[in-house]
Structure formats: structure tokens, C-alpha cells
Amino acid sequence: MEKLRNFIDGNYQEPLTKEYLENFEPATGKVYCMIPNSGTEDVELAVQSAEKAYPIWSKMSNDERSKILVRLSEGIEARMDEFVQAESRDNGKPLSLAAHVDIPRAVSNFQFFATAILHYASESHNMEGVGINYTLRKPFGIVGCISPWNLPLYLFSWKIAPALAAGNCVIAKPSEVTPYTAYLLGQVAKDAGMPDGVLNILHGEGSTVGDAIVKHPKIKAISFTGGTKTGEYIARTAAPMFKKLSLELGGKNPNIIFADCDWKEMMSTTLLSSFANQGQICLCGSRIFVQREVYDKFKEEFVAKVEKTVVSYPADPKAKLGAVVSKSHMEKVLSYVKIAEEDGGIILTGGKQVKLDAPYENGYYLRPTVIEGLSFDCRANQEEIFGPVVTITPFDTEEEVLMMANSTDFGLSATLWTSNIKRAHRMANEIQAGIIWINAWLVRDLRTPFGGVKSSGVGREGGWEALRFFTEPKNVFVKY
Numbered sequence: 444m445e446k447l448r449n450f451i452d453g454n455y456q457e458p459l460t461k462e463y464l465e466n467f468e469p470a471t472g473k474v475y476c477m478i479p480n481s482g483t484e485d486v487e488l489a490v491q492s493a494e495k496a497y498p499i500w501s502k503m504s505n506d507e508r509s510k511i512l513v514r515l516s517e518g519i520e521a522r523m524d525e526f527v528q529a530e531s532r533d534n535g536k537p538l539s540l541a542a543h544v545d546i547p548r549a550v551s552n553f554q555f556f557a558t559a560i561l562h563y564a565s566e567s568h569n570m571e572g573v574g575i576n577y578t579l580r581k582p583f584g585i586v587g588c589i590s591p592w593n594l595p596l597y598l599f600s601w602k603i604a605p606a607l608a609a610g611n612c613v614i615a616k617p618s619e620v621t622p623y624t625a626y627l628l629g630q631v632a633k634d635a636g637m638p639d640g641v642l643n644i645l646h647g648e649g650s651t652v653g654d655a656i657v658k659h660p661k662i663k664a665i666s667f668t669g670g671t672k673t674g675e676y677i678a679r680t681a682a683p684m685f686k687k688l689s690l691e692l693g694g695k696n697p698n699i700i701f702a703d704c705d706w707k708e709m710m711s712t713t714l715l716s717s718f719a720n721q722g723q724i725c726l727c728g729s730r731i732f733v734q735r736e737v738y739d740k741f742k743e744e745f746v747a748k749v750e751k752t753v754v755s756y757p758a759d760p761k762a763k764l765g766a767v768v769s770k771s772h773m774e775k776v777l778s779y780v781k782i783a784e785e786d787g788g789i790i791l792t793g794g795k796q797v798k799l800d801a802p803y804e805n806g807y808y809l810r811p812t813v814i815e816g817l818s819f820d821c822r823a824n825q826e827e828i829f830g831p832v833v834t835i836t837p838f839d840t841e842e843e844v845l846m847m848a849n850s851t852d853f854g855l856s857a858t859l860w861t862s863n864i865k866r867a868h869r870m871a872n873e874i875q876a877g878i879i880w881i882n883a884w885l886v887r888d889l890r891t892p893f894g895g896v897k898s899s900g901v902g903r904e905g906g907w908e909a910l911r912f913f914t915e916p917k918n919v920f921v922k923y
């Protein structure tokens with residue numbers, strides 16, 4: 444069976460621990476490769492290599508770094524099919540999604556930051572008759588990037604690209620559940636001419652190798668995307684070491700539908716915002732609030748469309764939903780359906796596992812699920828399920844829906860459907876979230892700040908925000 448290796452100092456290497464973990468294919472439920480179960484000693488080796496590489500990489504001109512990162516993006520494009528197949532196999536998502544979203548967006552992330560760094564300027568502040576301040580933006584040295592399993596290469600590259608563009612060396616860890624495309628990336632970086640030791644990719648569990656990255660004294664900043672509980676642990680661990688932290692955490696996003704919206708567009712987008720990637724996107728709108736006068740119409744039409752949605756193996760061109768990422772995750776999602784039922788919820792459709800024919804009979808497939816009749820403050824409406832499950836709830840007034848939308852600990856994103864422009868702006872101003880879409884969902888401009896409020900995280904990614912995160916300002920004053 445294939446054994447993945449760590450990418451350290453420009454070479455693929457066995458973990459020093461000599462231990463491996465099983466990697467499952469969600470579509471079949473079978474183990475299909477082994478991944479390093481790396482430890483503290485592997486992190487130490489990667490840090491030593493990054494320390495050697497840092498003076499070379501940080502002193503390179505922005506132009507030279509930019510060229511290497513552009514070549515890296517082209518290297519992924521050149522191996523597009525291999526990356527698409529790997530992402531879909533590792534994660535269970537439909538091939539079409541990996542081909543149209545995940546891998547193209549990873550390419551864009553590298554292209555975007557490769558060119559952004561050429562335009563990145565810092566501030567100066569003139570003091571009339573006294574002197575002038577200018578602010579240098581220096582890279583940190585070595586930074587840690589830790590990413591989750593739902594959009595594996597897409598979110599991995601979203602961190603690594605700005606970190607590298609700004610002149611840092613990187614110790615990166617993909618999720619142990621979906622390591623494969625990050626594994627492929629090492630060779631692409633090498634082929635692009637990236638100096639050895641600049642990008643190190645380690646595999647293994649969060650509690651061991653992830654923890655060792657967070658605790659290493661020479662890793663000065665941590666960019667993390669994942670669950671809120673893990674984020675809290677990382678914050679607690681890294682804060683006393685005065686590390687800079689960017690935490691992109693969970694969500695429980697409201698999708699608010701008014702009667703005056705463009706119905707057709709709302710309906711087709713709501714199907715996506717509910718179930719794309721099996722509902723495993725931190726930005727999915729899992730709590731749907733519908734104005735009472737159109738609630739029954741929405742329910743009937745939405746449920747009918749959800750029932751027609753094809754759940755199948757990832758390579759099936761008809762598949763709209765593939766497999767969820769793991770057995771334990773499937774069980775977690777099903778446990779929430781049960782909790783919702785116990786709290787009085789009515790399952791309008793779904794709520795069950797799907798058994799496909801061989802060789803997919805042990806895969807992790809779930810029917811997309813719609814639940815009604817729940818109070819806004821029950822567990823299924825307050826805790827992140829992160830699967831193909833949405834709740835629908837009627838509302839009467841703006842005040843009421845705002846109260847319900849803002850009632851969770853989370854605050855990542857929100858979607859609003861209305862043709863009343865005044866209402867749209869008023870609501871956007873009041874909703875507690877870092878990202879608001881009006882009459883749209885998941886439209887991404889890489890220049891805009893990305894991140895959440897409350898328990899959805901600390902800090903922002905994207906555009907200048909990311910380049911600011913991965914650099915330290917240093918002010919210099921010169922007397923006239």
C-alpha cells in the first residue's frame with residue numbers, strides 16, 4: 444500500500460517516528476494509503492531546515508519570490524487532473540466539485556498572492572517640520588499553517604501562499620483526514636524552483652504533530668483553520684508564548700429569505716448553500732429562516748428539489764452530493780438528526796444513510812436532510828453540525844429574524860434574500876457575522892477580508908489582511 448512521506452528540506456522523507464496512520468477513502472470506506480504519524484522530532488527537523496532557508500528566501504526580491512509562486516500555481520494547473528482525482532478520492536466530494544472549485548481556487552490563491560506581493564506597499568507618516576515615519580513590513584521568520592479537511596488544498600494554499608509571498612518559511616500541516624493533495628504539492632514546489640526548506644509539509648494528527656507546531660518556540664505565528672474547540676486550545680497554548688494568531692473557526696450561518704426575493708435564483712442558490720460539498724463548507728447556510736407568508740411555498744418546493752438531489756459515488760457525473768469525509772463524521776451528523784427529533788423536530792426529507800451498490804456499499808453517504816418545527820435555540824440550531832442538514836424556520840418581522848440569526852455563539856457568514864435595498868443594508872449592518880452575501884452565496888473576491896466574529900474566529904485572511912498578518916510592522920523615524 445502506498446505510503447505518503449513528509450516533505451522536509453526539499454525532499455520527501457519518512458517520519459522520524461517511523462509510525463504511520465491509515466487513510467480512508469470515504470467513497471468506499473476502505474483504507475487506501477498510509478500517512479506519516481509525525482511527532483515533535485519531525486517538527487524539529489523541519490524547523491532546522493526552515494532556519495537555514497530563511498535568509499535566502501527573505502532576502503530574495505519580491506519579484507523573484509513572485510515568479511516562483513507563479514510557477515508553483517502553473518505546476519498545479521499542469522497536473523490538474525491528478526490533483527482533482529486525489530482531492531475527490533481523499534475527501535469524498537464529487538469529482539466535478541474538485542474540478543470546478545477546489546483545485547482551480549488553489550491555483551488562484553497562489554496566483555493572487557504571487558502578484559499581490561508586487562503591489563504591497565507600507566505607510567509613511569509625515570510630521571510637519573519634525574521628521575518622517577515610515578513603516579517597514581518584515582516577515583516573521585518561520586510560521587505554522589494548519590488546515591482542515593473540508594476544502595483541503597484550497598484552504599491549505601489560502602494560508603501558505605500569503606505566508607510565502609511575504610518572505611516567511613512555512614511549516615504546514617494538512618488535516619490527517621485529507622493529506623493527499625498537500626503531499627503532491629511538495630514536488631510541485633520543488634519543480635517551481637522553491638529553495639529547499641522554505642516550504643515543509645508534515646503529516647499526522649493534530650494532538651501530536653499539530654501541537655508540536657503550535658508549541659515550537661521558533662515558530663512565531665500560527666494560522667489555523669478548523670473547529671472552534673481546537674482553536675480555543677491553540678489560543679490557550681500559543682498566547683503565553685506571544686505568538687501571533689489567526690483563527691478561522693466554525694460557523695452556524697443564517698440564510699434569511701424574504702418574500703420579495705428573486706425566487707428562482709434564491710431557490711437554486713439555497714440548494715447549493717445548504718448542501719454543496721455535503722454541507723461541509725464553513726460558509727454553508729444551515730439555518731434557513733423564511734418569511735411566514737412564503738414559508739409553505741418554500742417548504743414544498745425546496746423539499747421536492749432536495750428529494751431529487753442525487754447522492755452518489757464521487758466519480759458519478761450525476762452526483763450532486765458525494766460521501767461525507769469519515770465514518771465518525773457521518774455518525775456525528777446522524778446523532779444531530781436524532782437530537783433534533785428528540786427536541787421536537789420533524790424530518791421533512793433525508794435523515795438517513797444511503798447504501799450504494801458495490802464497491803461503494805461501505806461508503807459514508809447521507810441523504811440531504813431538511814428539518815422543521817425546531818425552536819431557534821435548540822441544539823441543532825445552535826451547534827455546528829457541518830453536514831448535509833438544514834433546519835427551516837418561519838419568521839414574521841425583521842426584529843424577530845435578527846434576534847434568531849444572532850442567537851448563536853458563531854458569527855462567520857450570513858446570506859440575505861430580498862429585493863428591498865434599504866432592508867438589505869439595514870440587516871447587513873445588524874447581523875453579527877464577518878461576511879454577508881446579499882442575493883448571492885460564496886461569491887469570493889480574494890482581495891476582501893475573510894473571517895468571522897464571536898466564536899467563529901480571530902483575525903482575517905484574504906488580500907492585504909493576509910499579508911499584514913504574515914508580516915511585522917517596524918516603524919522608523921527620521922528627523923528633518
Ligand code: NAD
Pocket residue numbers: 589590591592593594598616617618619647648649650652653654657668669670671673674676677691692693694724725827829855894895899900
Ligand atoms: P479540527 O479542528 O479537528 O482540525 C483542523 C486541523 O487542526 C487539522 O489539521 C487537525 O489535525 C489540527 N489539529 C487538531 N488538534 C490540534 C491541536 N491540538 N493542535 C494543533 N493542531 C490541531 O477541524 P476539522 O474537523 O478538520 O475541520 C472542520 C472545522 O473547520 C469546522 O468547525 C469548520 O467550520 C471549520 N472550518 C472553518 C473555516 C473558516 O474559514 N472559518 C473554513 C473551513 C473549515
